Amino acid sequence: MTYTLWGAAHSLYSGKMRSYLIKKGLPYQERYPSDPDFGMRILPAVGHMVVPVVETPAGEILQDSGDIIDLLEARYAEPVLDPVTPVQKAVSALFDGVGSEYFMPLAMHYRWTYRADQEAFLQAEFGRAAVAGQSRADRRKMAGDLMCFFSSFLPNLGVFPETVAALEAPYMDWLDALDEHFQHHPYLLGGRPCRGDFGMMASFFAHLGRDPVPADLMKKKAPNLYRWTERMNLAAIPDGEYPGYGTDYVANDAIPETLEAVLSLVFRDWTPGLAADIAAFNAWAAMHVTGDIVSDDGARRVHPSLGAVAYPFHGVEMKRGSAPHAVWMFAAAQAQAKAMTGDAAARFGALLDRTGGHQMFSLTIDKAMARANNVLVLA
């Protein structure tokens, strides 16, 4: 009954997957892509090089952290790891997108812009994931090639010397707001983790919460957020730091006041880039048909792009490759919002009034996407 998590300690989406498996109480062993078995069995089954991959006890080989969570949630009802009430469910899906997509460029920025300050750590991390055995010196050298591959992603993510200040300054607001939230609540929506917590573990664990430079910043400026990254990797759901808090989501489908402050940042910071990503997707989708791979050159990619986008962001022009995966994740939150009627719709509307979210939730995605054969396709 043991699952295998093919992943790595320093991998962004493995952090999301691992935390979910731990909180779900599913027994798993973790194996690295440096294991020869990965190249022989896993790579051909998935179709391209990527982690995390989960192998179920029945031998299914699954990719995409979000798809895997969907599948396992459908199989195992307990413990509950996402609310069933409509407003909380939509907010949870939104935070999944925030942590899985919106913050990924910032996570990569703090890893690679400050590479020289954390070189030995990164060499060890990439080394253990990529090459089994070897002498320490050899492994460090071999890790270097892989590190150059990943650090070369920065321009496509909008990270340039002239955008760094605009990326870092707003992050200080996030650290402050999340620190305040986790002072009062163990998880985003109360006493138990939701889908949004797992999404946030993507960017906030392996990179922002674990690489030496950003982890130091997080520990100094947002120790309660740092503690949440630890809590998310513990099997227990309650945490003694919050005596009497219980293990339920906040009552009556409410959103904690301290999370509303974070939501205001979601809308302030993600709306311009998401609008640009959606415009790029709509333009591409108008010329493509059901089943087409969502990727500008039609190739299978872990993070496909549909051409460049440019938009104003905190006083600079942000230029980067468009991110259809971000559109796909936001579409899930928007679908939840659109399904609301009556009292729930009114409460969600009032929440968007208070936090500045109407513009984002009014964005129109012209066609649906789906995942097929481990890539995004037009539905």
Ligand SMILES: N[C@@H](CCC(=O)N[C@@H](CS)C(=O)NCC(=O)O)C(=O)O
């Ligand atoms: N949407 C995927 C993303 C997975 C992903 O980006 N994995 C990274 C490591 S954390 C990777 O393997 N990247 C290889 C590449 O970008 O070519 C998921 O949620 O599983």
